[in-house]
Amino acid sequence: GYELLAAERARSNIPVEKLQELLLTKEAIERKRRILDILKSEKVFDKSQNYFSGRMERFERALAREKKLQMLKRKHNWTQEEFRTASELIGEPGPYGLHESMFRITIDEQGTPEQREKFGKPAADYKIIGCYAQTELGHGSNVRGLETTATWNPEDKTFTIHSPHLTASKWWIGSLGRTANHACVVAQLMVDGKSYGPHPFIVQIRDTKTHEPLEGIHVGDMFGYNTMDNGFLLFNNVKVPHISMLARFSSVDPNTNKYVRRGSPSLVYGTLTWVRSTIVMQAGAVLARGVTIATRYCAIRRQFQDRDAPEWEKGENAVLNYTMVQIRLLPLLAATFALHFTGKGMMNLYQENQKRMNEKNAGRDGPSKRGAGPEETQSGSDILADLHATSCGLKALSSSTAAEGLEVCRRACGGHGYSSFSGIGPWYSDYLPTTTWEGDNYMLTQQVARYLLKSARSVLANELPINGAFADFVPPPLDTTRILSTFRSRSEIGCAFDILGSDCDIIAAFAWRSSFLTFEALKHRDEEKKPWNDLLVDFYRLSKAHSQYMVVKNFYEALLSPDTTSKIDADTIDVLWKLFRLYSLHTLEQEGSEFYASGACSKHQIMLARTNAVMKLLKEIRPHAVRLVDSWGFDDWLLDSSLGRYDGKVYEDMFYRASELNPLNRVTVDPYPESDVLFRKIEGEVKSKL
Amino acid sequence: GYELLAAERARSNIPVEKLQELLLTKEAIERKRRILDILKSEKVFDKSQNYFSGRMERFERALAREKKLQMLKRKHNWTQEEFRTASELIGEPGPYGLHESMFRITIDEQGTPEQREKFGKPAADYKIIGCYAQTELGHGSNVRGLETTATWNPEDKTFTIHSPHLTASKWWIGSLGRTANHACVVAQLMVDGKSYGPHPFIVQIRDTKTHEPLEGIHVGDMFGYNTMDNGFLLFNNVKVPHISMLARFSSVDPNTNKYVRRGSPSLVYGTLTWVRSTIVMQAGAVLARGVTIATRYCAIRRQFQDRDAPEWEKGENAVLNYTMVQIRLLPLLAATFALHFTGKGMMNLYQENQKRMNEKNAGRDGPSKRGAGPEETQSGSDILADLHATSCGLKALSSSTAAEGLEVCRRACGGHGYSSFSGIGPWYSDYLPTTTWEGDNYMLTQQVARYLLKSARSVLANELPINGAFADFVPPPLDTTRILSTFRSRSEIGCAFDILGSDCDIIAAFAWRSSFLTFEALKHRDEEKKPWNDLLVDFYRLSKAHSQYMVVKNFYEALLSPDTTSKIDADTIDVLWKLFRLYSLHTLEQEGSEFYASGACSKHQIMLARTNAVMKLLKEIRPHAVRLVDSWGFDDWLLDSSLGRYDGKVYEDMFYRASELNPLNRVTVDPYPESDVLFRKIEGEVKSKL
Ligand SMILES: Cc1cc2nc3c(=O)[nH]c(=O)nc-3n(C[C@H](O)[C@H](O)[C@H](O)COP(=O)(O)OP(=O)(O)OC[C@H]3O[C@@H](n4cnc5c(N)ncnc54)[C@H](O)[C@@H]3O)c2cc1C
Ligand SMILES: Cc1cc2nc3c(=O)[nH]c(=O)nc-3n(C[C@H](O)[C@H](O)[C@H](O)COP(=O)(O)OP(=O)(O)OC[C@H]3O[C@@H](n4cnc5c(N)ncnc54)[C@H](O)[C@@H]3O)c2cc1C
Known part of the structure; x- marks a missing residue:
């Protein structure tokens, strides 16, 4: 295959590097190369067994990778961009996924300064690990139909979070199943018997030491991706303090016990x-x-x-x-x-x-600095x-x-x-x-x-x-x-x-x-x-x-x-x-x-x-x-594909993966129906489970 | 969900049983029910872990199922129809798949009576377990381009089967990877330096006792389906006797050493x-x-x-x-x-x-028994x-x-x-x-x-x-x-x-x-x-x-x-x-x-x-x-689906599968990036592999 691709490349004048720069920018390309080198040198990111492993193994390895990634981020002092590049190169959804992409952002965008301090800071340090729990077993696209309630208790200034039915169970929530100890829970706010629609609450769900679920909380993995723990979550009248409700745009006034709105969340x-x-x-x-x-x-x-x-x-x-x-x-x-x-x-x-x-x-309501160009009208x-x-x-x-x-x-x-x-x-x-x-x-x-x-x-x-x-x-x-x-x-x-x-x-x-x-x-x-x-x-x-x-x-x-x-x-x-x-x-x-x-x-x-x-x-x-x-500049490591190799060595690579990497080839079976023996002999450490 | 589906059913008069009989026939429906009862009572066919397991486990279980199926077939004296019904109900490709669907049929259709006796009989008894090895790494749809050769040796009346290149490796061959001990190999027939195109040969590839590959044969699993061992196969100048070439339609005359054709394989x-x-x-x-x-x-x-x-x-x-x-x-x-x-x-x-x-x-070339209707012309x-x-x-x-x-x-x-x-x-x-x-x-x-x-x-x-x-x-x-x-x-x-x-x-x-x-x-x-x-x-x-x-x-x-x-x-x-x-x-x-x-x-x-x-x-x-x-009459056991249950208990079933059957929920993880511990605690027998 090598010469064939070389011949293809010789037949065209497209300037691959230049076009790639147009698509991705020079600095993104450089960033990718730099980070790829780091990742390739870490054994935990080795992809060779990805395609063979079952759920447990894949999840375990994904968690190890996420941890290593955090440690590398700290070590190399990666920017958020660099970190994202690394995640993309690894190319699988991982157990910290929703913590990064939704939990922290929601606190930033919808929290008060106090809440950003209280939840956002430890979240940045992975003391608090969170997820975004909106969808329920019974409702996804129809957010107004969510059944989980957060009821305001005037007497002790708390909210009670509760799941009235099985269909109120939070469902599909990435990072929740095994990993998160906090959740941003979207629940129907109830004040004085009246419903004010869905609002976000930061709720602790697992003990930060033992990592066991807290009382009144039923949580687990519902099996979505192999490498990520999409989870379910049910509340049995769990009380949370006033600060739990993210209050940048609306809140319950603890003094008057009234619902207050503060402008529209157009930022969101x-x-x-x-x-x-x-x-x-x-x-x-x-x-x-x-x-x-x-x-x-x-x-x-x-x-x-x-x-x-x-x-x-x-x-x-x-x-x-x-x-x-x-x-x-x-x-x-x-x-x-x-x-x-x-x-x-x-x-x-x-x-x-x-x-x-x-x-x-910022106050320039008339003609702006940029002049009354057509956009301004x-x-x-x-x-x-x-x-x-x-x-x-x-x-x-x-x-x-x-x-x-x-x-x-x-x-x-x-x-x-x-x-x-x-x-x-x-x-x-x-x-x-x-x-x-x-x-x-x-x-x-x-x-x-x-x-x-x-x-x-x-x-x-x-x-x-x-x-x-x-x-x-x-x-x-x-x-x-x-x-x-x-x-x-x-x-x-x-x-x-x-x-x-x-x-x-x-x-x-x-x-x-x-x-x-x-x-x-x-x-x-x-x-x-x-x-x-x-x-x-x-x-x-x-x-x-x-x-x-x-x-x-x-x-x-x-x-x-x-x-x-x-x-x-x-x-x-x-x-x-x-x-x-x-x-x-x-x-x-x-x-x-x-x-x-x-x-x-x-x-x-x-x-x-x-x-x-x-x-x-x-x-x-x-x-x-x-x-x-x-020109799209995908590295072989990212593609992880026999067919798509840059050097065209398709057949060699397929054969190598099948014959050398494939764990089933360590097994000699007993093929005859009369015999109860299944795996007669297993080289190495693979273990029979039946 | 139960009442909702009941209401749906009450709203229409479609006679479900009647329509089902039209689609499937009464006897097929009865057959299915009968066989389903048998399968459900066997623990090995339990489907509850299918969605969670990795390759090794799934393959092992699939093999166990295939064996059990054979034993049931013998015990209940199933017809081929009944056996096929059972396979369909289990609903996964299994390690004996190509033995049944291609190997035996090819011998029947393309073998001489002698070959049917020699290969077909023991194949029916699962003494010989076979596969159909046509496709190669380099050629699939273009059968004429296959590279494996079968060269006639006039001196000792044998054929030499050989794979000249890596791309000649048989590939994708179902049941070959671990299970088969014989293969129907499609190879270019070479007689006296001349190529006569692809022809089928029955070749033993593994020892019937030890199940180890025979000399000159490189065989293994190439990883296609989880529950089936699609395999690869390379020959290093392997000699096989004259009877190996399926000879109903063409053969090499051992006396004259000439290629002989016997009518066209229109049956095929x-x-x-x-x-x-x-x-x-x-x-x-x-x-x-x-x-x-x-x-x-x-x-x-x-x-x-x-x-x-x-x-x-x-x-x-x-x-x-x-x-x-x-x-x-x-x-x-x-x-x-x-x-x-x-x-x-x-x-x-x-x-x-x-x-x-x-x-x-049969000799009625004129007007047939059924009269000279228009079809006859x-x-x-x-x-x-x-x-x-x-x-x-x-x-x-x-x-x-x-x-x-x-x-x-x-x-x-x-x-x-x-x-x-x-x-x-x-x-x-x-x-x-x-x-x-x-x-x-x-x-x-x-x-x-x-x-x-x-x-x-x-x-x-x-x-x-x-x-x-x-x-x-x-x-x-x-x-x-x-x-x-x-x-x-x-x-x-x-x-x-x-x-x-x-x-x-x-x-x-x-x-x-x-x-x-x-x-x-x-x-x-x-x-x-x-x-x-x-x-x-x-x-x-x-x-x-x-x-x-x-x-x-x-x-x-x-x-x-x-x-x-x-x-x-x-x-x-x-x-x-x-x-x-x-x-x-x-x-x-x-x-x-x-x-x-x-x-x-x-x-x-x-x-x-x-x-x-x-x-x-x-x-x-x-x-x-x-x-x-x-009216299509799919049984819940076949569908194996929370969403498609006949009784509509969608949410209950999803929750049950996620929380009760899901092995990941036996694990408590350590979620913090600084800690090298991944799985802190595992209930039951699940074992960490990293
Ligand atoms: C892998 C994965 C990860 C996820 N991660 C998260 C997460 O981390 N946090 C979280 O909160 N959620 C998460 N979700 C949930 C996701 O956001 C919802 O599944 C999604 O919003 C779709 O909602 P639904 O499942 O309720 O679809 P439904 O609304 O039930 O849709 C069912 C069908 O009905 C149709 N339909 C529904 N309403 C109408 C209408 N009015 N008009 C016409 N057609 C209609 C739809 O087109 C669809 O075909 C995840 C989902 C998946 C699959
Ligand atoms: C799960 C699985 C199980 C299998 N089991 C077996 C088995 O048990 N035994 C066995 O022998 N084989 C088996 N096969 C192989 C299978 O029969 C071949 O993969 C199939 O015939 C396709 O051939 P190919 O892969 O060579 O495709 P190619 O011919 O390489 O096709 C590649 C592409 O080129 C196109 N193309 C090719 N030629 C032309 C043309 N002339 N004109 C226009 N377009 C063209 C095709 O449309 C396709 O898009 C199995 C395959 C799979 C996926």
């Missing part, structure tokens, strides 16, 4: 948007891992001769040369870039807006609402694309794809819940639709002559409002987009389809008064259409931006444009009937997109495929 | 068709398992209130009432029936044809070719539908779907390779296309006036020829199908689209002379289109057949017709642009199919959903 709302943008950007990288493995392997794997190959080319064909393999892998390769740039674009927008809002909050919170809705749609689209794409990659590898050693399957199953948490992908689409309907209503309400005489005096709308207005203003005239000849017409066609579906949905809801439930499928399609528009638009803008063009040579940018077209036209063709129905494209254009444009792009991108995946 | 070809038809029928049941679990759970799971629900219905809504859940699950429910009837239809056709061929072979082998091609396409379509559908079911269950206790995930991953073996699903589509192109060419060559004056004298064509001719004869006139008003017009529309795509592909290949490789994507679509046509047609015919109408009441048949329409129209809408492009439907019809017809069908089928899945 913003954080959600941020988290979702991260998921979008990560989705690109997650998928890129699968695409890297499959592309490298399919460049090495040879199977059959090409039916029409000339006599002198009678060797077997690399399966990556078959168009049926290309059509599965190359659009996904394009999607990795599309999602990456989209996530990045979202995060930039978000950060800019936060900055602007902070500036405003739009209020920051409107933009936040727009960003929030978009991030919901994009989270759903991108995590579905990544999850489903990984399975396509796995299958493209034929039989060997099914082996754990491919590295795709285990990675896929760890990633899967991303489609469900942080908002179930199907349900998020309702939020996107709601926002689009609202925007469409306001476009209808004050129909502005965008292209008219007063254009200059009209505040420039948000992008969503803009495309809806444009559609509206041209809906009589119709459109004519040259999707095969012009990149910006592609964007316009996606915008047109999204707008068309928005007004269709609006008609169903507002004019025909259809029930909300009858429209969910339309909403789902609408959200998908709008999110796809966002992706192609972000990809397009990223390729035009000086940030890209200044870093990369023209030939490479040209290849990136081809990826842009492949992603866009392949998507367009897949969703052909919507584009057609909206009038954005003709039947003929859609057919040409498929039979000509896409097939041609596959051919043009094919020679660069290996270098393009190389 | 037929067997492949049979195996694929089985996969189609099983795909229905495989998917039904996931649909059963998800439907029952979504009928119990309550989340949110309906936004438009009237005041007096303010409880939480069963998620199965959300159209966005229905559109994911109910078309899959329809698909389970569609695939089942299609598989059954294929198998009937195949059996009839075999019977006819046997009769012919078509030669059996043409029908076999048609069946073979169709079975390829249907195998691909049905196994992809089942595999992808299972993941849709899992995701429909939200967070709990991700838990192993849902029973869907583990089942999905065991099923997945079905999309790759017995012909990779993507590659099979080339065979379908090749057949369709051939048929289209012959239609073009002797354009018959199907509706003309001579219709009665013309031999009635195969169904494929029929639809292609019809399309051809009307291609100038066009068509007008009332897909929303007439069920038989639905079938015609599917036939039309398939024919349209066939002639399009033919034009690309024969007129435009496009390379084969450039057309693979078109072929894939064509095969899918044709297979979908076969499915709707088989479903349609099954509902009209007296076999169905005599067994089931009219109301239930009415519901089955709704499932037929849901499957067909949902498929049609998904593939809208092809139907539109072919002219089979108008844009308006496709839009109506989605917004009106499909949404209406969902509403109409919804009340029957639980009883419809009940």
Whole structure:
């Protein structure tokens, strides 16, 4: 395989290092290399038995790794970034996972200074180890429906936490099962017989010395991931002090025994948007891992001769040369870039807006330092609402694309794809819940639709002559409002987009389809008064259409931006444009009937997109495929895959793992049905359990 | 959950027992119950630890189960059917798997009477335990490319089996890794320096006493399934006697040292068709398992209130009432029936044809006993070719539908779907390779296309006036020829199908689209002379289109057949017709642009199919959903799922499994990073390995 990959790499001029810097930044690359060296030198991080071990062993090893990681963090004085890099390289969810990602952040964001001192400090030192206990056996997405109660006791100024039914049991809570000694518990606040909805409480659940559960607490592992202790938790009237309720935004006044609210937690709302943008950007990288493995392997794997190959080319064909393999892998390769740039674009927008809002909050309500540029005429919170809705749609689209794409990659590898050693399957199953948490992908689409309907209503309400005489005096709308207005203003005239000849017409066609579906949905809801439930499928399609528009638009803008063009040579940018077209036209063709129905494209254009444009792009991108995946810069240690090795030594590595690392090969069985003996002989220390 | 499912069941009149008899037959149901009782009473079949154990433990237990099963088979004198039922109920691939399914069958089909005596007999008694070793590390689908050689030695009348390279290592071979002592090895036969292509050899690989590998043989487990020992195998010039080569269809004459062929192995070809038809029928049941679990759970799971629900219905809504859940699950429910009837239809056709061929072979070449009915005018082998091609396409379509559908079911269950206790995930991953073996699903589509192109060419060559004056004298064509001719004869006139008003017009529309795509592909290949490789994507679509046509047609015919109408009441048949329409129209809408492009439907019809017809069908089928899945008759023991329990006790069962069965809960960890202790205390016998 070595020469085959070398030949692939020789065939293309993509500057791998440069492109990698564009994707990841120079400093992230350097950081990764540095940390990788440290990890590789520690025996506890050795991955060679991961694929063979059972639950107990894997959990035990995962705990050892998490501990070692903490000690390394202290020793090397790692920043949070460095620590995150290390976690990513290890690549498995671990028992401290939710302590880092949710428990500490929630205290920071929703706690008072006093609470940050009391809980946050020891949490930073791992004296307190916590988790985030919101979901219950009976309720997940419907947070208002949670059953755990926190009842205020005026007499002794405490809360009583209680689980009234089995379905109130906290469930799925990462790090809770065996590891945490505290939990951030989301419970219905009850004051004076009245319910005030779900609020967060910091509750100690295990003794900090013995690590045994405290009285009134039933806690355990419910078996989610192998390497993480997702847990359950039931309270039998457990009393906690007043300080337990995280009180930055609301609290119970111990003197008046009244519920007090302190402003709206819009910061938290913003954080959600941020988290979702991260998921979008990560989705690109997650998928890129699968695409890297499959592309490298399919460049090495040879199977059959090409039916029409000339006599002198009678060797077997690399399966990556078959168009049926290309059509599965190359659009996904394009999607990795599309999602990456989209996530990045979202995060930039978000950060800019936060900055602007902070500036405003700092008292500059008039023209800001940056001058009354067009952004300023739009209020920051409107933009936040727009960003929030978009991030919901994009989270759903991108995590579905990544999850489903990984399975396509796995299958493209034929039989060997099914082996754990491919590295795709285990990675896929760890990633899967991303489609469900942080908002179930199907349900998020309702939020996107709601926002689009609202925007469409306001476009209808004050129909502005965008292209008219007063254009200059009209505040420039948000992008969503803009495309809806444009559609509206041209809906009589119709459109004519040259999707095969012009990149910006592609964007316009996606915008047109999204707008068309928005007004269709609006008609169903507002004019025909259809029930909300009858429209969910339309909403789902609408959200998908709008999110796809966002992706192609972000990809397009990223390729035009000086940030890209200044870093990369023209030939490479040209290849990136081809990826842009492949992603866009392949998507367009897949969703052909919507584009057609909206009038954005003709039947003929859609057919040409498929039979000509896409097939041609596959051919043009094919020679660069290996270098393009190389640019994602995944280290072999991270990939942990026989098929995806950088050096192409696929078969040697598979054979080594199977014959040398595989513990079952230490066993001689007794194969005959009449004999009760199962394992006759076991070399080494493996022990029979039956 | 109990009352909720009871209420669901009370709301529909579907006669569960009757429908189950139609699907499975009375005797299969009775057989299953009888065998289930036996299995449940044996401790070794207890499933409660399956989800927690590691590879070694699972394999050991799987071996114990296989042995017990053999002993039970002997004790109760089980038929092969009864034995298969037992295996299905246990529901995991086991170490004897390939011995039963491939090794013994290959000897039977390809061996001479002498070989059946020598190898087949002791194999039946499990003195010889075998596997089927075809695939190699370097070659799977391309069987001609296998590298293992079997060289004829004229001097001592033996063959030398040899693996020239690492990539020649047999790979993925089920039952080989630890269990088998013999293998049916497919190797390139070399006689006198000339290669005669791959042939099967029975080779002993382990000592029957010590079970150690024989000299020159390197064999081991390569880690595929947890409960099965897929293995690798390398030969270093191993000599085997003349009788090793399975010689029913070809052999080396030991006297002349010449290669001799004895007729074509069309029986084997037929067997492949049979195996694929089985996969189609099983795909229905495989998917039904996931649909059963998800439907029952979504009928119990309550989340949110309906936004438009009237005041007096303010409880939480069963998620199965959300159209966005229905559109994911109910078309899959329809698909389970569609695939089942299609598989059954294929198998009937195949059996009839075999019977006819046997009769012919028995000397009745003229009008047979059954009279010169129309079937007789078509030669059996043409029908076999048609069946073979169709079975390829249907195998691909049905196994992809089942595999992808299972993941849709899992995701429909939200967070709990991700838990192993849902029973869907583990089942999905065991099923997945079905999309790759017995012909990779993507590659099979080339065979379908090749057949369709051939048929289209012959239609073009002797354009018959199907509706003309001579219709009665013309031999009635195969169904494929029929639809292609019809399309051809009307291609100038066009068509007008009332897909929303007439069920038989639905079938015609599917036939039309398939024919349209066939002639399009033919034009690309024969007129435009496009390379084969450039057309693979078109072929894939064509095969899918044709297979979908076969499915709707088989479903349609099954509902009209007296076999169905005599067994089931009219109301239930009415519901089955709704499932037929849901499957067909949902498929049609998904593939809208092809139907539109072919002219089979108008844009308006496709839009109506989605917004009106499909949404209406969902509403109409919804009340029957639980009883419809009940009709598949899966026992709780088989499902092994908390979410899919017949009695609806979802939460109780999840909690029980997590808290009582889960071995990690016997462990108290030391959670602090500074401490090297991992597991502080372990109740019972669990042992730390680090
Ligand atoms: C691996 C993993 C780790 C997790 N870690 C944590 C953790 O650390 N802490 C924590 O608090 N939680 C955690 N969770 C829980 C997770 O956040 C929830 O599972 C998730 O929010 C989904 O909620 P649910 O399971 O209740 O889905 P449900 O709401 O029950 O969804 C079931 C189905 O109904 C559909 N549906 C529901 N409502 C509607 C509606 N109104 N309209 C249309 N369709 C609807 C959904 O689309 C879905 O198909 C974890 C989950 C997993 C899988
Ligand atoms: C769990 C499991 C159990 C198995 N058990 C056995 C067993 O007991 N005995 C045994 O002999 N084998 C067994 N196999 C092997 C199995 O039959 C092969 O893996 C299967 O035939 C696929 O072949 P491959 O892996 O070589 O795929 P490849 O041919 O290498 O396919 C790789 C990719 O290339 C594509 N491709 C290849 N050729 C072409 C072409 N001409 N045109 C277009 N695309 C192409 C494919 O679609 C695929 O995406 C098993 C496999 C698995 C996963």
